[in-house]
Amino acid sequence: MTTTDDPYAATVPWRETGLLSGLTSADVHVARRLGAIGGEDDERVLLAAALAVQALRSGSVCVVLDGTPGGDDVVRRSPLVADGPDGPADRPLRWVDGRLYLDRYWRDEQTVRSAMHERLARPAPADPVALSAAIDRLYPSASDEAQREALRTAATSYLTVLTGGPGTGKTTTVARLVAALQAAAGPGLRVALAAPTGKAAARLQESVNTEVAALDGVGPLQATTIHRLLGRPPGTTTRFRHDRLRRLPHDVVVVDESSMVSLSLMARLVEALRPTARLVLVGDPDQLASVEAGAVLGDLVAALPRGVVRLTRAHRYGASLAALAEAIRHGDADTTLALLRSGDEHRSLVEPAADRLSPSDLVGLRADIEASGAALVDAARANDAPAALRALGTHRLLVAHREGPFGLAHWAATAEAWIGSGAGAWPVGRPLLVTENDRASGLYNGDTGVVISDGLGGVVVAFGEPENPRLVRPHRLPAVQPVHAMTVHRGQGSQFDRVTLLLPPATSPLLTRELLYTAVTRAREKVRVIGTEDAVRAAVERPVRRASGLREPR
Numbered sequence: 417m418t419t420t421d422d423p424y425a426a427t428v429p430w431r432e433t434g435l436l437s438g439l440t441s442a443d444v445h446v447a448r449r450l451g452a453i454g455g456e457d458d459e460r461v462l463l464a465a466a467l468a469v470q471a472l473r474s475g476s477v478c479v480v481l482d483g484t485p486g487g488d489d490v491v492r493r494s495p496l497v498a499d500g501p502d503g504p505a506d507r508p509l510r511w512v513d514g515r516l517y518l519d520r521y522w523r524d525e526q527t528v529r530s531a532m533h534e535r536l537a538r539p540a541p542a543d544p545v546a547l548s549a550a551i552d553r554l555y556p557s558a559s560d561e562a563q564r565e566a567l568r569t570a571a572t573s574y575l576t577v578l579t580g581g582p583g584t585g586k587t588t589t590v591a592r593l594v595a596a597l598q599a600a601a602g603p604g605l606r607v608a609l610a611a612p613t614g615k616a617a618a619r620l621q622e623s624v625n626t627e628v629a630a631l632d633g634v635g636p637l638q639a640t641t642i643h644r645l646l647g648r649p650p651g652t653t654t655r656f657r658h659d660r661l662r663r664l665p666h667d668v669v670v671v672d673e674s675s676m677v678s679l680s681l682m683a684r685l686v687e688a689l690r691p692t693a694r695l696v697l698v699g700d701p702d703q704l705a706s707v708e709a710g711a712v713l714g715d716l717v718a719a720l721p722r723g724v725v726r727l728t729r730a731h732r733y734g735a736s737l738a739a740l741a742e743a744i745r746h747g748d749a750d751t752t753l754a755l756l757r758s759g760d761e762h763r764s765l766v767e768p769a770a771d772r773l774s775p776s777d778l779v780g781l782r783a784d785i786e787a788s789g790a791a792l793v794d795a796a797r798a799n800d801a802p803a804a805l806r807a808l809g810t811h812r813l814l815v816a817h818r819e820g821p822f823g824l825a826h827w828a829a830t831a832e833a834w835i836g837s838g839a840g841a842w843p844v845g846r847p848l849l850v851t852e853n854d855r856a857s858g859l860y861n862g863d864t865g866v867v868i869s870d871g872l873g874g875v876v877v878a879f880g881e882p883e884n885p886r887l888v889r890p891h892r893l894p895a896v897q898p899v900h901a902m903t904v905h906r907g908q909g910s911q912f913d914r915v916t917l918l919l920p921p922a923t924s925p926l927l928t929r930e931l932l933y934t935a936v937t938r939a940r941e942k943v944r945v946i947g948t949e950d951a952v953r954a955a956v957e958r959p960v961r962r963a964s965g966l967r968e969p970r
């Protein structure tokens with residue numbers, strides 16, 4: 417059976433008339449099953465239920481139902497629906513202030529909401545004299561007040577949300593924050609560093625340890641994924657080893673790249689923390705949110721009365737790119753276009769005449785891909801892993817879609833054709849993307865590497881940082897694929913000297929402010945956007961608003 421024959425395929429419209437027509441069959445199917453089990457056949461309630469399921473697929477935690485044909489009272493009185501926070505606990509759906517949830521998500525939201533408020537309600541004990549002394553020692557020049565404030569907040573609060581754009585010093589601050597907490601708490605402080613993906617955890621560990629190596633009294637720290645921190649007992653898929661009954665032993669838990677953490681995972685994490693553990697959430701809320709439902713970091717930044725520290729001074733980021741990122745962040749399409757068109761060496765806009773690209777639109781992109789491809793092959797042939805890994809970071813083509821004329825498959829093939837694929841199964845100079853986590857080789861989904869000559873007639877694949885390459889034989893690799901281009905989602909958490917972003921037409925639903933911001937902030941030196949004015953405007957002017965109740969009072 418092909419996907420399109422599958423009557424429950426999410427993309428196939430259910431052949432329905434009446435209120436449920438127009439929704440996808442998977443959503444309608446779930447709603448009809450809920451109705452059959454719960455004894456509800458009112459189409460207006462089933463429509464509301466289908467909308468709640470559909471909302472989850474687009475990243476929202478609930479659906480806001482003001483004015484939809486479901487009708488408030490009909491939905492609230494349904495045997496499928498718990499009405500209000502105090503409604504029965506055994507219904508599949510819950511209605512709270514015009515928002516309709518699948519009940520499980522409402523419970524997760526309540527868990528996160530109450531955990532965060534409880535954390536802020538109690539001051540954390542900190543010796544003020546030891547703390548100030550530690551901060552003065554870590555920041556002798558008093559130059560970055562926001563970073564100092566982050567240390568004070570982490571010491572005196574059980575919840576700290578540390579945000580900022582790229583290069584504003586979030587990782588540096590995490591390292592100093594751990595040092596300050598250790599200085600104030602004395603030895604034996606149990607610190608966990610975690611991130612939503614293995615790749616982000618590896619990056620966090622590396623940067624924090626580089627930083628702590630320069631500080632007195634802090635040993636090397638391990639970072640892990642949130643899933644691994646919570647622990648999965650063998651053979652289970654739904655429960656974690658650490659939960660509200662078997663709490664994590666740590667005194668401090670720092671989570672990096674928190675914008676990628678879903679509501680459900682955040683709920684499991686906060687449940688598993690001891691009330692006296694300090695939680696530090698680090699991330700950039702303007703980036704693309706988690707693949708699963710929720711935008712917890714953004715919601716917390718908007719809703720919390722205190723505990724949030726935003727770093728704004730870019731230390732490793734040109735003013736030119738920072739201005740562009742700010743214009744996008746503020747939703748200012750005119751300034752974004754003006755900055756992109758201004759002809760500065762750090763930013764450019766290639767504007768195709770229509771939604772079809774002509775060869776002249778691709779001259780610069782092709783030159784960059786050919787140059788980085790040639791540098792990869794030269795370094796790879798010379799068995800020079802550091803140079804090959806540097807070449808891998810010089811340029812990256814980012815796209816929004818997977819399929820179609822603006823999609824990953826087409827552009828990866830185009831780039832490969834421009835470079836010319838080498839001979840054999842493992843052509844020397846080929847850039848590779850790891851697509852699964854693999855403990856044995858220590859490689860993570862999202863890691864990138866280059867096939868290089870081993871100098872003895874064979875090949876190895878180089879991974880990691882240029883200063884510290886890791887070499888893996890091809891037969892030891894987990895699943896990999898060539899990486900001549902990447903989706904913006906994939907690029908999250910990585911940076912490149914130059915980035916080319918290929919925008920789809922303005923009508924694409926994937927064009928959002930977060931997509932553009934995330935792509936632009938992947939560039940260290942230069943960003944080139946290929947897209948029409950309409951596409952740029954559509955992106956800047958369309959922030960993703962994932963519906964949730966975390967910003968609301970209850």
Ligand SMILES: Nc1ncnc2c1ncn2[C@@H]1O[C@H](COP(=O)(O)OP(=O)(O)OP(=O)(O)O)[C@@H](O)[C@H]1O
Nearest residue numbers: 560563580581582583584585586587588589731732
């Ligand atoms: N207070 C400071 N004074 C001077 N340099 C700083 C300061 N804080 C950070 N830096 C430098 O700025 C650079 C970026 O810092 P860092 O990697 O911590 O930022 P980040 O926000 O974690 O970036 P990213 O989001 O890209 O991971 C580093 O080279 C760091 O040494």
